[in-house]
Each structure stands twice: as structure tokens, then as C-alpha cells.
Amino acid sequence: MRRGRLTSLVLEFTWTGLASLGGGRSAYLYDRVVGRRGWVTSEEFVQDLTLSQILPGSNVANLAVAIGFRLAGWRGAAWALVAVVLPGAVILLLLAALYFASGLAPAGGRLLQGMSAAVIGLVALTTTRLARAALRARPGLLVAAVTFLAVGPLRMSTVLVIAIMAVVSGWLHRPSRLDEGIAGVEGRSA
Amino acid sequence: MTDLLRLALTFLWLSLLCVGGGLGVMPEMHRQVVERQHWVTTREFVDGYALSQLTPGPGMLIAVFVGYRAHGVSGGLVAGLAMFLPTSLLAAVVARHWTDLRGRAWARTAERALAPIGIGLMAAGAWTLGRSAVHDWLTATLAVASLACLSLGRVPPIVVVVVAGAIAWMVSG
Numbered sequence: 001m002r003r004g005r006l007t008s009l010v011l012e013f014t015w016t017g018l019a020s021l022g023g024g025r026s027a028y029l030y031d032r033v034v035g036r037r038g039w040v041t042s043e044e045f046v047q048d049l050t051l052s053q054i055l056p057g058s059n060v061a062n063l064a065v066a067i068g069f070r071l072a073g074w075r076g077a078a079w080a081l082v083a084v085v086l087p088g089a090v091i092l093l094l095l096a097a098l099y100f101a102s103g104l105a106p107a108g109g110r111l112l113q114g115m116s117a118a119v120i121g122l123v124a125l126t127t128t129r130l131a132r133a134a135l136r137a138r139p140g141l142l143v144a145a146v147t148f149l150a151v152g153p154l155r156m157s158t159v160l161v162i163a164i165m166a167v168v169s170g171w172l173h174r175p176s177r178l179d180e181g182i183a184g185v186e187g188r189s190a
Numbered sequence: 191m192t193d194l195l196r197l198a199l200t201f202l203w204l205s206l207l208c209v210g211g212g213l214g215v216m217p218e219m220h221r222q223v224v225e226r227q228h229w230v231t232t233r234e235f236v237d238g239y240a241l242s243q244l245t246p247g248p249g250m251l252i253a254v255f256v257g258y259r260a261h262g263v264s265g266g267l268v269a270g271l272a273m274f275l276p277t278s279l280l281a282a283v284v285a286r287h288w289t290d291l292r293g294r295a296w297a298r299t300a301e302r303a304l305a306p307i308g309i310g311l312m313a314a315g316a317w318t319l320g321r322s323a324v325h326d327w328l329t330a331t332l333a334v335a336s337l338a339c340l341s342l343g344r345v346p347p348i349v350v351v352v353v354a355g356a357i358a359w360m361v362s363g
Binding site: 017018047048050051052053054055056057058059060061062065066069070074077081084085087088089091092093095096097099100110111112113114115116117118119120121122123124125126127130131134135139140141142143144145146147148150151152153155157158159162165166169170172173174175 | 205206207208209211212213214215217218234236237238239240241242243244245246247248249250251252254255258259263266270273274276277278280281282284285286288289292295297298299300301302303304305306307308309310311312313314315316317318319320323324328329330332333334335336337338339340341347350351352353354355356357358359361362
């Protein structure tokens with residue numbers, strides 16, 4: 001990749017990070033790198049999205065790294081990561097300093113409590129939408145429900161639950177069953 | 191020094207548990223940073239999550255917030271690096287071979303098997319945060335109103351969140 005393109009890669013990813021405040025980040029990224037720039041095809045984007053979701057870590061960062069790597073190898077991946085993470089990290093560091101320095105006066109505390117409550121609304125909505133899109137078949141629904149109950153209300157260890165459910169879910173979604181179309185989950189959002 | 195090391199190990203550990211997005215790791219993060227290490231209180235944890243949602247970039251930047259509380263600026267940096275660097279390296283390595291790997295049956299099985307676990311963990315994360323953030327009639331009303339408002343799909347989330355903050359500030363003022 002030419003130097004000029006590496007610069008515009010950093011600009012696009014930084015812009016995406018800043019513009020996609022409050023959710024829908026991969027949709028923004030799609031709009032920029034597939035729609036406007038035409039750097040990757042839609043199919044390549046979906047491949048990278050899948051990769052970013054099955055690997056551990058932040059989905060946004062993983063997606064940026066995968067697309068950055070596709071565009072410009074290791075340098076592209078490194079710059080893409082810096083571009084999506086660094087601006088927010090600096091801003092949050094400043095906010096944290098402000099938050100802990102003032103101990104937040106009662107009025108500021110109420111402000112944040114209201115914002116946190118609204119974030120819960122957002123989080124609940126996003127989860128519901130994703131669940132509706134991804135959980136069309138019974139095995140998936142069962143796995144999601146048990147995982148939720150175990151980690152949420154029952155407060156079991158996340159590691160333990162992931163380990164057990166990975167085995168259970170892997171078995172429920174094993175290829176032979178997929179071939180028979182029993183688990184026919186095709187609902188992963190593009 | 192041991193503080194920084196504990197921060198690094200804790201957030202590295204948490205980053206590896208991020209399956210299908212950051213929200214799902216919130217129950218375990220709460221357990222580690224509030225209950226076990228006492229770096230932040232529950233209140234600070236929830237506020238930090240709200241702030242990280244208002245900040246551009248990945249939601250997992252809450253690591254920086256907690257790290258700052260535990261050990262100042264260097265703590266924030268160490269926690270952020272531990273959260274993002276190792277998993278990003280893994281992503282780059284896998285991305286390099288992904289075209290070959292994704293055709294294999296196991297990759298598709300892994301994707302299908304992990305998706306519902308990720309959703310379940312997300313719901314558990316919403317539950318954990320909700321238990322701390324929704325604690326009186328005002329916060330409950332705001333959470334429900336925000337959900338209703340956002341499901342219409344017309345209003346950007348950041349507007350809803352800021353307006354809710356303003357309402358809470360005025361009502362209790």
C-alpha cells in the first residue's frame with residue numbers, strides 16, 4: 001500500500017471511531033471502507049466481521065485490525081488499531097481524571113446516574129436486537145438462555161460457563177446436524 | 191509495580207474472555223475490579239461504563255478508566271494496553287491466514303457455536319450493569335424511557351443518554 005493510502009486509512013478509522021459514538025460502529029465502518037472507499041468488497045468485510053466476533057477481545061478493535069491487515073499488512077493493522085483506540089483512550093483518561101479529582105459534586109453524580117440508566121436502555125435494546133437476529137433456532141436459544149441465567153442471576157464464573165457451554169453448543173451445532181438443517185441458523189447479521 | 195502487574199494480568203485475562211463483544215465480559219470484570227481487587231466501587235464502575243459509552247472508540251476502554259483509578263495515568267495505559275494489544279496481535283495473525291481457515295468446517299462450527307454464547311453473555315452483562323444502575327423510580331423510568339425512545343430508531347443514542355442525564359440532574363436538583 002502506498003504511503004498516501006496508509007494516511008487515509010488512519011483518517012478513515014479515526015473518523016469512524018469519532019463518528020460512531022454510542023453504537024453501530026461496524027455499520028459506520030462498512031459505510032466508509034466498503035461504500036465510500038471501495039477498499040474491500042462486501043464479502044471480505046463480512047469475513048472480517050465474523051473473524052472479529054469469534055476471536056476474543058474487543059470486536060471493534062479486532063475488525064479494524066483485520067481490515068487494516070487486509071489493506072496494508074502488519075503496518076495497516078497496527079495503524080488501524082491505534083486509530084480506533086487511541087483518541088478514545090486519551091479522552092477517557094481525561095474524563096477519568098476529571099471524575100475522580102472532583103469526587104463529582106452531587107449534581108454531577110445525578111447527571112451520571114441518569115446517563116447510566118439510559119445506557120442500560122440502549123444496552124437492553126441492542127442485546128434484544130442481536131438476539132432476535134441470531135437466535136432463530138432452538139439450540140441457539142437454549143444455549144443463550146442458559147448462559148444468561150448462569151452468568152447473570154446465578155452469578156457463576158464466566159470462564160466456567162464459557163468452557164461448559166462451548167462444549168455443549170459445539171455439540172448442538174456440530175456439522176452433521178447443520179447438514180441436516182436442524183440447527184439452521186443463518187441469522188448472523190451482515 | 192506489583193499494582194501495574196496485577197492490572198496488566200487482570201485486563202489481559204478479561205480481554206481473553208471477551209467473546210462476542212465487550213458487554214458480555216462485564217459480570218466477570220465487575221467481579222474482578224470491584225469485588226476482588228477493590229479498584230473501584232460499584233457506583234464508579236457503572237459511571238465508568240457510561241462514560242466509556244460516551245467516548246469514541248471501543249466500549250472496552252472502561253479498562254483505561256479503572257486502570258486510572260487504580261494507579262494513575264500509567265495504570266490507565268497499562269490496563270488499556272493489556273486489554274487491546276494481545277488480542278489485536280492474535281486478530282492480525284489469524285487475519286493473515288483467515289482466507290484459508292474460514293473454509294474449514296470447524297471454523298463455521300465455531301462461529302455458530304459461539305454466537306449464542308456471546309448473546310447470553312451480553313444479556314448477563316446488561317443484567318449486571320442494570321442491577322447497579324437502576325436503583326430507584328427515577329433511574330428505572332429513565333431506563334425504560336430510553337429503551338422506548340431508541341427502539342423507534344429515530345433518535346441517536348448519544349442524544350437520549352445526554353437528555354436522560356439532564357433530566358436526572360434537574361429532577362433531583
